[in-house]
Amino acid sequence: LSTPVSAAAAVALGERGLIARIRARLPEAPPWLLVGPGDDAAVAAPERGALEILTTDALVEGVHFDWRFSSPPDVGWKALAVNVSDVASMGGAPRLALLSLAVPETLALDALDGMLDGFLAMAADARVAIAGGNITRSPGPLVVDVTVTGFVRPRRILTRAGARPGDAIYVTGEVGAAAAGLGWLAASARRAPALERADAVMSPRDPGERACIERYRRPEPRARIGALAGRNRAASACMDLSDGLADAITQIAAASGVGAVIEADALPIPAAAVRLFESSGVDPILAALAGGDDYELVFGVSRRMRGRFATVMRQARGVPLTQIGEFTRGGGVRLSRAGAEHPVPAGFVHF
Amino acid sequence: LSTPVSAAAAVALGERGLIARIRARLPEAPPWLLVGPGDDAAVAAPERGALEILTTDALVEGVHFDWRFSSPPDVGWKALAVNVSDVASMGGAPRLALLSLAVPETLALDALDGMLDGFLAMAADARVAIAGGNITRSPGPLVVDVTVTGFVRPRRILTRAGARPGDAIYVTGEVGAAAAGLGWLAASARRAPALERADAVMSPRDPGERACIERYRRPEPRARIGALAGRNRAASACMDLSDGLADAITQIAAASGVGAVIEADALPIPAAAVRLFESSGVDPILAALAGGDDYELVFGVSRRMRGRFATVMRQARGVPLTQIGEFTRGGGVRLSRAGAEHPVPAGFVHF
Secondary structure, three states: OOOOOOOOEHHHHHHHHHHHHHHHOOOOOOOOEEEOEOEOOEEEOOOOOOEEEEEEEEEEEOOOEOOOOOOHHHHHHHHHHHHHHHHHOOOOEEEEEEEEEEEEOOOEHHHHHHHHHHHHHHHHHHOOEEEEEEEEEEOOOOEEEEEEEEEEOOOOOOOOOOOOOOOEEEEEOOOOHHHHHHHHHHHHHHHOOOOOOOOOOOOOOOHHHHHHHHHHHOOOOOHHHHHHHHHOOOOOEEEEOOOOHHHHHHHHHHHHOOEEEEEHHHOOOOHHHHHHHHHOOOOHHHHHHHOOOOOOEEEEEOHHHHHHHHHHHHOOOOOOEEEEEEEEOOOOEEEEEOOEEEEOOOOOOOO | OOOOOOOOEHHHHHHHHHHHHHHHOOOOOOOOEEEOEOEOOEEEOOOOOOEEEEEEEEEEEOOOEOOOOOOHHHHHHHHHHHHHHHHHOOOOEEEEEEEEEEEEOOOEHHHHHHHHHHHHHHHHHHOOEEEEEEEEEEOOOOEEEEEEEEEEOOOOOOOOOOOOOOOEEEEEOOOOHHHHHHHHHHHHHHHOOOOOOOOOOOOOOOHHHHHHHHHHHOOOOOHHHHHHHHHOOOOOEEEEOOOOHHHHHHHHHHHHOOEEEEEHHHOOOOHHHHHHHHHOOOOHHHHHHHOOOOOOEEEEEOHHHHHHHHHHHHOOOOOOEEEEEEEEOOOOEEEEEOOEEEEOOOOOOOO
16 A cells, blocks of 8 residues: 555564554553553553453455555554454453554555554544554565453353343344445446545445445444443343354354344345445345444343343443344244245355 | 475365364363353453463564474464563463464465464463464465463563663573574575475484574473562563564663673573584674574573572573673673673564
């Protein structure tokens, strides 16, 4: 990625120079971070009385993002957001992040700065402290590998394995938006093959369609709702929609030893996403089920949890929680549509 | 890396298949690992009364390793070892690891298996549990990114910043071995340009020289000695020799606001390394100071810590601890040699 502002390559600064540049931009460390970036390792005082959550996830240039579709701040934001989403889906609150970068020689210094801006914006949003990291040269793509830790009280963990027959299936926010946005970007790129980087003009005029693209570029992990559901013991199981709704429900069903029925009519697919899918001749229901990158949360909610789940819904600050089906006693994962049941398509897999 | 045993590419298994294959080979999880690999994130009960150490470090194909010089088990071993070394250099004990892999399409499945073998051998050695990780495709090099957490009691942390004028400088084991080994491998590769992968025959006959190559391929992090020094409050500062002895002492001196004198005659350079350096026309003292990859530990030891440090030396199980100089009141970092003092050369930097 070269930019008109500065074509100076980041690697010209060297490892030490880059670390110093990044450290200079970090906000003040919280008091529990006893040793922050700059030593051989970080040292943190644990959260009293809590269990620790740990997760790692990487974005690889050419696999998880494309410079034609995402700006450097988008990539930095998303690299942290996908990890925050994993912590939320365990019912916990995120706490600190480690950022490990493999930087190609062609990466411009201001692209690196922009990426850090996006990363720090997400960190501020999710109240995540940067504890440390690592930077190295890459002879290939940019790799942004992030580790996030969080905390959760004992007996408040939400795993994939707790769903029981009869539990209601709820999903946060909307599904299919990110896949519709990515579809629009890919179609636009096919029409403008000379395009080299994400540009402000590369956006549809319709605000709903723009929101789909924004969802793909900068997912909003449901950190608050995940932590609320954990704290209130309001869910029997939880997973995030990194690889799509069909995949998430299939994974929960397999880990819990249950089946599931998804109600097609109940899926909260935004109208703009329906239009985008239909304009490319794709069935919106199947596309929303299979499409990844939404980073919403899906929950199992038992009968006796419904009161507590209603409390979570009231405190969700405008994020809708929609019942979209039910876990069942076996029978696989099915889609109920127009009075008939069909097996759901396999989820979108990055690999 | 293709191998004669099997040319099947690892990516053919897919992300889920690879995760299942890796999980099947993991040893039983310790009881404090409440949720291990397979959910959105891992959940661990913290070590009671301890602070947490966190570090991340990546090995990138073509930057940190070369398939002509290292076998897949070597790479897996080293990817974990360099992180264990970082925890040890903070005075702590390692506890769990997260393994994040970006796998090129050409990587053979048995190369992936071999890498995991090496990783698990190091994990068993250092008593590290695998808590989780992530696997993705790479359109470029293999990237092995590892995060390790450990623990340390409060007021037992060894940072880089605690050295005071008059503190003795000690180093574990030997220095220069890994650099001498890598030098031999690089020279051999220049003589055999058709070489594609590390081979048993690509070893010198002399056992001392073979040991240098082994040190480069499979560094032994000083986990036990680092933890002992922390627990006994036997050191004022500590760092590992990932980027060489000159670099480590320069970093400690800068962080502590002191100078240092290194005694050339005191450096524990193995005789075989001296021979290898001399045979390529390199000054063994300067090469040992600048050479990276030894993963020994360097300590500052104050006068009142000497008794406690002697206890650490007695419990070091045959690993020598050698005094190689002293921190001073300013004056930069100097090498004392044949009665004269010289500024030390800059350390080896990976970037």
